[in-house]
Amino acid sequence: MKKHQSRRDFLKKSLFGMGGLYLSDFSLPPFSSNEVNPDTQKWNGLPSKKIKLIRTSSQFEREPLINPMGFKGGYLSELWQTISYLESESGSHSIGLGTQSVLWSDSTVFSTHSESGGNALMYILTERALQILRNQTLLSPIDLIDPLFSEVYEYAKYVTSNPALRKTFVLNALVSVDNALWLLYAKENGITDFDQLIPPKFRSTFSERHEKIAAIPLISYNVSPAEIKKEADNGYFFMKIKIGQSGTQKEMLEKDQKRLYEIHHILKDVRTPYTTNGKLPYYFDANGRYESKETFMRFLDYAKKIKAYDQIVMVEEPFPEEKEINVSDIPVRLTADESAHTDKDTIKRIQMGYKAVALKPIAKTLSMTMRIAKAAADRNIPCFCADLTVNPVLVEWNKNIAARLKSFPGLENLGLLESNGHQNYVNWDRMKSYFPKNNASWINVRNGFYYTNEEFFKNGGGIFDPIPHYENMFAKK
Structure with a gap:
């Protein structure tokens, strides 16, 4: 397990470094999470608590499939499980999970890269989203999806060299991040069931x-x-x-x-x-x-x-x-x-x-x-x-x-x-x-x-x- 963990950490750091190289040539308008939709400013009639994110991190695990899975004329042999970590200024933290499917989300990315290469590109986007969120203030997760998606999507078109990149490729990359946001929101606001979570x-x-x-x-x-x-x-x-x-x-x-x-x-x-x-x-x-x-x-x-x-x-x-x-x-x-x-x-x-x-x-x-x-x-x-x-x-x-x-x-x-x-x-x-x-x-x-x-x-x-x-x-x- 230690060897497996070391290999995963090495690849993660390599990807992070590659993302950093891309970022040196790439810039976007400042991200803002402070424009709050009035309809979602209150849950259950109570004001939402402002949550400042001070630490973010991620990991992933590669899970093999029993047999190659065929669809869209292609085949998958494994699926990467991404794990996103968020920590707030109050000391609370949350962990969200995602499953990457490059073939489903953009078959062009899948067909123009190795299977691991396509997964690596999607994982870079998860890392990018977590970088963006660091030091941001959260009021409600649903208000973040548009600005977060917009910035990561522009970055994704750049790193994949694909101006026609499908939106689902980016949304798939954001699942673990979004789940972590919802769980942190729930923890900070004392929400313990799914019905309370729904605006x-x-x-x-x-x-x-x-x-x-x-x-x-x-x-x-x-x-x-x-x-x-x-x-x-x-x-x-x-x-x-x-x-x-x-x-x-x-x-x-x-x-x-x-x-x-x-x-x-x-x-x-x-x-x-x-x-x-x-x-x-x-x-x-x-x-x-x-x-x-x-x-x-x-x-x-x-x-x-x-x-x-x-x-x-x-x-x-x-x-x-x-x-x-x-x-x-x-x-x-x-x-x-x-x-x-x-x-x-x-x-x-x-x-x-x-x-x-x-x-x-x-x-x-x-x-x-x-x-x-x-x-x-x-x-x-x-x-x-x-x-x-x-x-x-x-x-x-x-x-x-x-x-x-x-x-x-x-x-x-x-x-x-x-x-x-x-x-x-x-x-x-x-x-x-x-x-x-x-x-x-x-x-x-x-x-x-x-x-x-x-x-x-x-x-x-x-x-x-x-x-x-x-x-x-x-x-x-």
């Missing part, structure tokens, strides 16, 4: 308290038919299926049609009491790989041919974001995910005909997710929580949101949460053991569901508890 203007968006949350497993390119059947036998009934495989558009379509046939052949006769037709709902995720409506409609026509069409509940991100294709005439529910970077982007996607939004507080920050969810709710667009193959602690952050969203159409009195870490991490059980409440009743899936209770809602599922494994990384020597 008043967002509470109607997160007003439910679901006792059951349907768990969505991920069926990536290399999951075998036998493994898919096993998931169904274990009670999972809402499947997320990756399409948009590698190759030309013709090759992709042929592979996707073959994959759909394999999956439907296995699942077509499985029954569930949770849908009106008793069949398993299919949730496809194309990650923007279909370049035209014509090609996508051929996929849907094939689904009709093999009698799988009626089980398609939604298709996520079929088209490249930059093409800005109006999808109002597509006959299935299309879902925005990575293209809904911000609340403004979400509104634009809804105007283009998207009829659902996949929320990712574990990939786009809790602060931005609150705004995205409200923008969707104000327009009667349903939301649910999607995964980024995050660590067990972040699953609980996601679960807190999923438990409070209105039910997805067709699923009465149920939350909806994608969670696939248990399928993909080599060290999932070890990672889970770090979490103090790892044996709580709401942690593991039972018969396809997470079951919440009063204790879960009272303590936020345990996200406010200190975690010794991460605390030890920042112990003062």
Whole structure:
């Protein structure tokens, strides 16, 4: 462990030095965290306490995957877990976690660098954000997201040499920082449950308290038919299926049609009491790989041919974001995910005909997710929580949101949460053991569901508890 820690420290210092070299050529207007939104200046009718940040730090751990994970035509072999530390003038501190996914957040960065190189670039952005926050005064985390994002985004375009960098690349880098800000805010203001953490203007968006949350497993390119059947036998009934495989558009379509046939052949006769037709709902995720409506409609026509069409509940991100294709005439529910970077982007996607939004507080920050969810709710667009193959602690952050969203159409009195870490991490059980409440009743899936209770809602599922494994990384020597 000491050797591993030393290597991590060495790389961290090297990255920090590289960031410093970039900064010597790069400057931005002074960052300001003092412009406070009047709507979020008070929580629960009480003034927020001013919090001065005097110390920041970070670490990361590399976690290998059981098998290469395929999507967007590429494959991941590991995911970096970032850890951000904040300390206030009063002596309070907080630790926030994040999971980096370069392929999901910007496939161009992923394809033009080694896997470690892309992760290193994202980690530099986390470091940059922490540098910015040092000696700043915090009133509420949600007021920081715009100025912090804006400055880090300009810096990110510079260090990646990519003026068209996707916003999700930066938001992904800010998750551990944002979580640390929320936890420090909670500690300084005596907040001990998640409902208290939600600003008043967002509470109607997160007003439910679901006792059951349907768990969505991920069926990536290399999951075998036998493994898919096993998931169904274990009670999972809402499947997320990756399409948009590698190759030309013709090759992709042929592979996707073959994959759909394999999956439907296995699942077509499985029954569930949770849908009106008793069949398993299919949730496809194309990650923007279909370049035209014509090609996508051929996929849907094939689904009709093999009698799988009626089980398609939604298709996520079929088209490249930059093409800005109006999808109002597509006959299935299309879902925005990575293209809904911000609340403004979400509104634009809804105007283009998207009829659902996949929320990712574990990939786009809790602060931005609150705004995205409200923008969707104000327009009667349903939301649910999607995964980024995050660590067990972040699953609980996601679960807190999923438990409070209105039910997805067709699923009465149920939350909806994608969670696939248990399928993909080599060290999932070890990672889970770090979490103090790892044996709580709401942690593991039972018969396809997470079951919440009063204790879960009272303590936020345990996200406010200190975690010794991460605390030890920042112990003062």
